[in-house]
Amino acid sequence: TQSSHRLLAYSDALIAIIATVMILPVAHTKFQENEVKQELKESIQSLLTTKVSVYLMTFLIVTVAWAAHVRLFQVIERIDDTLALLNLACMMLITFLPYTFSLMAAFPGSVLGLTFFCACVIVIGLIQSYVLLAIVIFLPYISLSIKWIWNKAVGDSGQVEDTDPVLFYNYLPSEPLSKERVEAFSDGVYAIVATLLILDICEDNVPDPFVVKKEFNGSLLSALLNYGPEYLAYFGSFATVGLLWFTHHSLFLHVTKATRLMGLFNTFSLAFVGGLPLVYQLTNEFPRGSRNELEAVQISCVIIFFAGLFQLAIWIVGLFNERETLHPYVRYGGREHAFMLAKLSLYPCVALGTFFSTCVLSRFSAPIFHMMEIGVPFAFLLLRLLVRAGLALLRRL
Amino acid sequence: TQSSHRLLAYSDALIAIIATVMILPVAHTKFQENEVKQELKESIQSLLTTKVSVYLMTFLIVTVAWAAHVRLFQVIERIDDTLALLNLACMMLITFLPYTFSLMAAFPGSVLGLTFFCACVIVIGLIQSYVLLAIVIFLPYISLSIKWIWNKAVGDSGQVEDTDPVLFYNYLPSEPLSKERVEAFSDGVYAIVATLLILDICEDNVPDPFVVKKEFNGSLLSALLNYGPEYLAYFGSFATVGLLWFTHHSLFLHVTKATRLMGLFNTFSLAFVGGLPLVYQLTNEFPRGSRNELEAVQISCVIIFFAGLFQLAIWIVGLFNERETLHPYVRYGGREHAFMLAKLSLYPCVALGTFFSTCVLSRFSAPIFHMMEIGVPFAFLLLRLLVRAGLALLRRL
Ligand SMILES: [K+]
Ligand SMILES: [K+]
Ligand SMILES: [K+]
Ligand SMILES: [K+]
Ligand SMILES: [K+]
Ligand SMILES: [K+]
């Protein structure tokens, strides 16, 4: 029903936010001035050791909680007020999963972090399985016995209907994840990544009137020109998030059902998409032409490469099971098949090309990277023409 | 189609984020130590003069942009790749609306801020009206002339069908806003408010291992107990956001069409919901029992009161036009009518009661406020019983 649709979409958005939020401590790690002067490699290594692994682990844990939520609500058919409130309580507890996990990671010696984390997992499991139990097992019996008592009390025994006790649930554990909810969860991740970018640009980049008066002789324009590279980085990052959403949208437009493996690859792709705020911060952080900047750009290319590659992997897995998973007209050899493949391989190819060209032209790494980010939308517009021309040429030969 | 549905829901989420994001500079205003010792009133006044008005103005401006977007896509029936990419470009420009507006507010003397803001508005208008023009006016003629040329070239003039040139659009400017998109936009605002709360709790509240060792003799538990009031504030705020979403959800479940006035009241309600991160920060900021804390709690009550009151106003406007806007069973005197009214008036009443009880018992303001926030979910569970009992009693008399 419409009721449960909106409740579930909102839950998906919240869980996506919770899954992605731990990228923030990674992205906002302050590189001290003296650290910036050292090689980035060491700071990156210190980042990688705890924060990135905490991010990836919480992303996977929260995604597992989300998958359990999806399975639960595939069982439930009707949602009333009590269930909606229980669902919100469950959301609030899932909020604490990243927090307790990062507590556990920050204090590996203390039992308390581990205890909190386990308690959180157990309570979430209990709420979800309580709901499951209440719905699947007891409700039909309760409703049957109430009906029986009602009939006894009223005495109108002639009107007993053969009501189906399976009316309230529909338990199919081997059913693939609902495609609609995979889309809603993915939308949530893309939306929160966009949020983090928007927050960054809106909060820090309005110059202080006092500083403008003092340092720029009151000229707002010269103060704003100071932020030039940040605007470029913002445009580039926003375009990248938007286009990765666009390819995801195009891909799932042609998918009819998502298998388990496709869901797994989708999670991996989203985990890399969640790394994009880190990309934005890193490419902004370091002085032009330094070795740090080169490495930041290369890390960015790697993140974009994997985000695109796992989308491509979803498509390839889909092609292997094309009868169950894809619309007829995009199946192997279908009308849209070549175009879809070109669309999905654009980002991995471009990211790979940028990576190698920054290795060769290491002094121009950041401009190349931003040109790549801003040029890709136009590549998408050209792609359909190129694929048509390519196919026509192929047929001629 | 499914394609346009997902594209529009994602656009709604992004625009909601952009509308709400300017609450952040308000909420994160650092109260200097010496300011905290003064009365809150002065800092609140300095806040109110620019930042809160900037927030409210950008919220309204972005909402107007959103309404234009809704009208545009009520006209468009099919979305292809080019349109999807243009839509993303439009989103990126809308991102800059709050930024340029806050630039304009920070430098009222400079022409540059005003110029940027106007340029932004004009370009967004051009993109949207370009799309509108292209679709509504030219496309049918273009497709007709292409068809004519095709028929001339092939010469198969017998097969000319009477294709309807109005196939591509469906222009109804007096049509009320699509209910689905009002819901999606509202969900986006509630989700971004929840995000800001989650960001706050996850980023700042994991204690530093170094500090724990030094100040708390390595005892994690005593360090965490230090954060006790913040957890309480977080639980309370999250419950309030969740329950305001819940009443909104219940309300729109029974609405079939939203009139203009209902849309306007919804925007006002959402603008106050966007103030909830400010509530969370304010009630956290000040020492226990101080006058500042009392005023922070009272401001919080006022914000919650108006957020609830405008939801109630939507319902009352709906009742006045019940034939066009409401499902039959919730109309005046219907089965769910009294229950819905009780549900929607719960928050305004409780906020009002809390406001007056904090005036009387001014020393216990924060505990009363948090008890209120955490008690309301249980009130919702009791409400159905109470309304039933009340109605039964009324019939007896
Ligand atoms: K959604
Ligand atoms: K969403
Ligand atoms: K969001
Ligand atoms: K920034
Ligand atoms: K949405
Ligand atoms: K959202």
Ligand SMILES: [K+]
């Ligand atoms: K905090």
